[in-house]
Amino acid sequence: NLPDSVEDPEFENRIKVFNNYRQFGSMYAAKGNNKKAEWAYGNGIKQTEQTAGTSLQQILIIKQTGLEFRLNRARCLHSLGRREECKEEISLILSLHPENTDALSLQNSLEL
Numbered sequence: 058n059l060p061d062s063v064e065d066p067e068f069e070n071r072i073k074v075f076n077n078y079r080q081f082g083s084m085y086a087a088k089g090n091n092k093k094a095e096w097a098y099g100n101g102i103k104q105t106e107q108t109a110g111t112s113l114q115q116i117l118i119i120k121q122t123g124l125e126f127r128l129n130r131a132r133c134l135h136s137l138g139r140r141e142e143c144k145e146e147i148s149l150i151l152s153l154h155p156e157n158t159d160a161l162s163l164q165n166s167l168e169l
Contacts, residue, residue: 062114071108075101075122082129095133101126124150128159140167 078101085094105123110116127150134143144167150160 059110059116060112063112065111065115068108068111068115071104072118074104078104078126079122082126082133086129086133091133091136095130095137098126098130098133102130120153124154124157128157128163131160131163135163135167143167 078097082094082097082101085091085097102123105119105126108119110119127146131143131146131150134140134146143163147160147164147167150157151164154160
């Protein structure tokens, strides 16, 4: 049983790392450089997977951030024409959050 929240300076640093990858991905995507954006989101995913939460709040942040990175990476993969990798990413998103409307919409666009 984890506490709802804890004071954890190390986790604050981890959030800064997540935000850096989020900003890099957004910046590259805005410039139309989906290859670099996909790289940033992929590294963000790795960071979330390597982070263990010590409270319920931290676990929620890690899960939400991981889903966000996966969805943005899937969008980049779609733009790059990497359909199979995009489908895999969408499948992972939907296994974690079956009602994710953005993932479902992206999945539907791949089936057209």
